Amino acid sequence: MSDIRTLGEFIVEKQHDFPHASGELSSLLSSIKLAAKIVNREINKAGLVDITGAFGGENVQGEEQQKLDVYANDKFKAALEARDQVCGVASEEEDEAVSFNKELSQNAKYVVLMDPLDGSSNIDVNVSVGTIFSVYRRVSPVGTPATEEDFLQPGNQQVAAGYIIYGSSTMLVYTTGNGVHGFTYDPSLGVFCLSHESLQTPEDGRIYSINEGNYFRFPMGVKKYIKFCQENVPEDDRPYTSRYIGSLVSDFHRNLLKGGIYLYPSTATHPNGKLRLLYECNPMAFLIEQAGGKASDGVGRIMDIKPTELHQRVPFFVGSTNMVEKVEAFLAEFPDQD
Numbered sequence: 174m175s176d177i178r179t180l181g182e183f184i185v186e187k188q189h190d191f192p193h194a195s196g197e198l199s200s201l202l203s204s205i206k207l208a209a210k211i212v213n214r215e216i217n218k219a220g221l222v223d224i225t226g227a228f229g230g231e232n233v234q235g236e237e238q239q240k241l242d243v244y245a246n247d248k249f250k251a252a253l254e255a256r257d258q259v260c261g262v263a264s265e266e267e268d269e270a271v272s273f274n275k276e277l278s279q280n281a282k283y284v285v286l287m288d289p290l291d292g293s294s295n296i297d298v299n300v301s302v303g304t305i306f307s308v309y310r311r312v313s314p315v316g317t318p319a320t321e322e323d324f325l326q327p328g329n330q331q332v333a334a335g336y337i338i339y340g341s342s343t344m345l346v347y348t349t350g351n352g353v354h355g356f357t358y359d360p361s362l363g364v365f366c367l368s369h370e371s372l373q374t375p376e377d378g379r380i381y382s383i384n385e386g387n388y389f390r391f392p393m394g395v396k397k398y399i400k401f402c403q404e405n406v407p408e409d410d411r412p413y414t415s416r417y418i419g420s421l422v423s424d425f426h427r428n429l430l431k432g433g434i435y436l437y438p439s440t441a442t443h444p445n446g447k448l449r450l451l452y453e454c455n456p457m458a459f460l461i462e463q464a465g466g467k468a469s470d471g472v473g474r475i476m477d478i479k480p481t482e483l484h485q486r487v488p489f490f491v492g493s494t495n496m497v498e499k500v501e502a503f504l505a506e507f508p509d510q511d
């Protein structure tokens with residue numbers, strides 16, 4: 174037992190890396206840890222109870238809300254509000270940002286943006302899904318309600334980001350700008366145990382993750398990159414592999430560990446790409462950069478984009494640096510669709 178380092182112990186240990194840390198961010202991360210355990214329990218029962226059926230509502234994306242989407246959103250919101258470290262939350266499941274009304278919450282200095290259950294359409298077919306979160310210091314005065322400006326900050330202002338992947342095992346992976354660390358949940362102990370300290374992603378890889386069903390309307394540069402992968406057997410003779418789960422957290426996590434690139438370019442149905450800048454692309458970009466990789470909209474750094482809308486979409490290319498830079502080069506030469 175002595176060599177187990179739990180997430181709670183690790184957060185406190187790392188808090189000392191920030192001499193002025195007051196423990197508020199540690200408490201915030203502990204809220205996320207608690208909600209992750211609660212959501213994990215329900216996801217693992219999803220096949221057994223009538224909770225995977227569509228909730229009937231629609232979220233701001235016009236997507237049918239699976240009951241677990243709503244459940245996860247409510248649990249993470251409640252956990253974040255309970256500990257008074259967060260003055261407001263923005264979520265894929267909420268049309269507008271939510272400012273917490275409690276006086277103690279309005280004195281809090283952080284806001285959280287999240288996709289409470291990304292890839293939820295996969296739940297019914299038992300494919301991994303995930304929660305993605307992103308944390309900022311508020312820019313509005315402490316003691317007042319959170320404002321839209323608190324949520325429309327560029328990704329380079331994040332103070333923490335991470336995801337929970339509910340897969341063959343449940344893992345929590347996060348960064349506070351001091352490396353990327355992964356924790357695997359042990360349900361018999363009810364704790365997340367450090368399993369991947371100071372993760373670094375390979376600067377190159379052989380895995381590319383993209384929905385090739387949209388091929389016809391990809392920008393020419395993306396078509397050129399796919400053809401490059403299919404026709405070039407690298408020196409080490411390991412050919413490229415196409416792997417696409419349809420769940421960002423799962424594809425990202427595999428590529429983070431093995432090396433690879435995830436691509437969601439502009440398509441016919443999503444001219445600005447499908448992925449959301451604030452609560453999908455920015456947190457993943459923070460993580461991949463901390464792990465030595467790169468995240469781009471095809472032209473520039475994801476985390477330098479100044480947001481204009483809460484649910485805005487951007488084209489998204491994330492993973493091993495050499496692979497992302499290769500796509501950027503093709504897009505610079507062939508930016509149009511034909």
Ligand code: P6P
Pocket residue numbers: 291292293384419420421422424447448
């Ligand atoms: P498509 C899930 O809805 C999601 O936001 C990501 O998790 C996933 O990578 C992508 O969309 C899948 O989109 O168009 O390939 O089904």
